[in-house]
Amino acid sequence: MAKLESKVPPGPLADKWQSYKASMRLVNPANKRKYEVIVVGAGLAGSSASATLSELGYKVSNFVFHDSPRRAHSIAAQGGINAAKNYQNDGDSVHRLFYDTLKGGDYRARESNVHRLAEVSANIIDQCAAQGVPFAREYGGLLANRSFGGAQVSRTFYARGQTGQQLLLGAYSALSRAVAGGGVTLHTQMEMLDLVVVDGHAKGIIARNLVTGEVTRHTADAVVLATGGYGNVFNLSTYARGSNATAIWRAYKRGACFANPCFTQIHPTCIPVSGDYQSKLTLMSESLRNDGRIWVPKRKEDRLKPPGSIPEEDRDYYLERMYPSFGNLSPRDISSRAAKRVCDEGRGVGETGLGVYLDFGEAIGRLGEAGVRERYGNLFDIYHEITNENAYKVPMRIFPAVHYTMGGLWVDYDLMSNVPGLFVLGEANFSDHGANRLGASALMQGLADGYFVVPYTIGNYLATQKPGSRPSVDRPEFLQAKQSVDAGTARLFGINGKQPVSHFHKRLGHLMWQYCGMARTREGLEKGLKEIPALRAEFWENVKVPGSADSLNQSLEQAARVGDFLELGELMCRDALARDESCGCHFREEHQYPDGECKRDDEHFAHAAAWEYAGEGKEPVRNVENLNYESVKMSVRNYK
């Protein structure tokens, strides 16, 4: 059994981080330059961590599979970033942001980590503004805010519909400055394919140069993974096509526990699927729900009628009806399930019946078309490009889609996994969002981890490591890891089967959506646990990977990633089956209140489940970290 020590510091919740910072071990400035840290990933968490660690004096190597750090998928976040600034004077505070986030996560996150997140949120806005992030402003020159789901205060900062882009470019600019100063060595188009563990500590990685195919060994005093989420296990999602689980999955197979893998966020407002060739589902920012009203016809017979011809009294604004106090701004899991429910009732709109209306008619009446364009113009443009429809004239059609994964590698309060020396940041870890993430909290967490948490906590680990003691890349552990990567590649080429990688990815996606999607049952998950291994076996017998390993080969990259998804998908079903309760995004149909809301089982499941790899073909071990709430009483989530 893995040892899961959360290392939550003692003391009152609100003082933990401050007193911990004051007492943690430090590395003296002259020694910092003797430590080398590998950071994998260059999104918000990876870029901000790389830049900040190098500012502190550590030598940093940043690895990213993209051709530039600026491509990382944080770039696509639209709506905003939360921070407890209380600039609107509407009663916000660190405690309220903490509480909203914890409650939004349906009490399945670690209290102390969430509180720290809320504490540093205000520093993030200061930091980003100082870097020149062009946040939206009021006429007086001060920062503007908007509202997001799951909160009754206005605490979301934004840069039009491109907040993630602007924050990432801010972090990228800090990273670029560090590269120019020599503090960070940038390795672009390099994909991590294995973690090297020496004497139980993470001490390096194996990476493949995606242009030349060369596989190389890299040593370090500590390894930081900031490689994002694994939602592409579903094939169709709002993720970028390249987003993958390979780095964290390979680390899992080297001993890092994988926590709550079944916690997957399904975002309520995405453009519906249109065909089998589809590669991508596009998100329509949650911020649209500030002004857009969601509805379906009251009667099934009306579902194919032009929406404009359906009179007000025949429309069901179901979120406003079911959740009057939060209405269209109810949290994502709740809004998604409500959409599924009305579609299951046969009231879904569009040809497929899998869609609901997001209607701006009322907002255009109130603000004028120009007012709506000012707030959401770029989103309306995106919608038009994809659907060829003008959402100023007809309501948007939207449907839930996979958007984020709250699960990830287990980490302690230092953001270190159970493998010493392996730190995990941002979406790649499990720590802050519990069973459901609130809107505008992913950007907050990525930057909190990278700018304000790991730069402190990594010193706590490095201070225990002798400077200059990092192992040589000629040690057997490095050679063995490289061999295992090479063998995996050779195996893929050796199959020479009859189906392209995409064939298996699509089928896996269908299985995951069906059995481990918005609603889950024991029966379905058990089926998934049979069908996914069968599909995986078929993949390893019948996939075709053309080309060679010694050049740019996108089929090979994709095959290795889908090979990992085929294992991870099974673990997700296993986790969803073992978690015999409903909570947040994890809706087990067996566990619901009569009105269809999630029924948690705090007595048996107030814990994080951290899965431990037990070897090829063996059942993984389910470890448990109990979640103790010292300052908040667990209650039934109520947004009515």
Add this chain to the structure above:
Amino acid sequence: MSTKTFSVTIRVWRQSAAGRPGRFVDYPVAGVSPDMSFLEMLDVVNDGLTLKGEEPIAFAHDCREGICGTCSLTIDGKPHGPHEGVATCQTYMRSYKEGDLIVVEPFRARAFPVQKDLVTDRSAFDKIQQAGGFITARTGSAPDANSVPIAKGVADLAMDAAQCIGCGACVAACKNSSAMLFVAAKVSHLGLLPQGQPERDRRVLSMVRTMDSLGFGGCTNQYECSAACPKLISHDFIARLNRDYAKAVFRTAFEPVAAGGGGEG
């Protein structure tokens, strides 16, 4: 959503690796749906090639929603294809009809060498960014965000410039392969803001110097760049860059230099 499909032929640049000769190859594509994106059409072609035992067409792509700047195809001679204000990934097959011949090339520029087929190396943009495309703000040193008010108009204009996705279409569209729009966007974004003032002169001088050293051509003000830009970044920013550059050259020539060393003990 229409369900009627049609056929086209794509004429694609194939090149096995950097520095190798390349050539155009024609591929017939049947069963094209108007609702497919251009890249999804290529996915379908690639699956077909894989099944036939041929190497799929390498092309750069990632977010497929027009924001990451990875996709970079020149379609029928136009970077990012026929439409204004969109990236390649936001181009849909409804723009084409039965029987069309579509020519697909990489972004062409000396500073963007081809890595394979339609994939080019655009790391020159990173190097320009590293030369000064930042505001030095060490983590933890920032004042309260509202302590520096910025007029809404200024912030909005900075945002217009900051929207650049770093795709390189401006370079590919320019007959001189100039990177002026890319550099102008970053210089303007940071130079418009009060936070960007202390480094304003050295930023513009260093970024322009680096741009010139990397094989990008000069600007002759024909503005193909802003016409091809998926974010429609205005060439007015190039004028602003030129002004900033001239002022910086002038100011640095007359700038008094402190005689003393650093005061740190």
